[in-house]
Amino acid sequence: MNQSSLTTTAITILRVILGFLFTAHGWQKFNEFTIAGTQASFAKMGVPAAEVAAPVVATLELAGGIALILGVLTRVVAALLALDMLGALFLVHAPAGIFAAAGGYELVLLLAAAALALALTGAGRISVDRALFGRKNSPLAVLA
Secondary structure: OOHHHHHHHHHHHHHHHHHHHHHHHHHHHHHHOOHHHHHHHHHHHOOOOHHHHHHHHHHHHHHHHHHHHHOOOHHHHHHHHHHHHHHHHHHHHHHHOOOHHHOOOHHHHHHHHHHHHHHHHOOOOOOHHHHHHOOOOOOOHHHO
């Protein structure tokens, strides 16, 4: 495989796995915890405006995860998900230290870094973004 093929493969793997994980977390907030439960949990953790934050975060993670899997508006969605994870890191997980088993930030930091990488690289060649906006002369090519 040449470097271009390896890069395409790497970005696609990262995008799909990251999208799957965010989709699972969003789904969990809607279906397992429920939005009311997520609001209560956010409030207990000290998240500001928990009543608003919980449904916004759940929707971003669910819809954003699906968008990443498909490669739709990847740069924008990935940047929003990176901010979501940085909020979780600073508002909730930082005081618990590094390790997730103790409530720490290792997972949210990794998810933030992966999302930031996709925000910087874009969706890659195997994506809806590329199919729609990938032409070099397209005014929306910056999204691909």
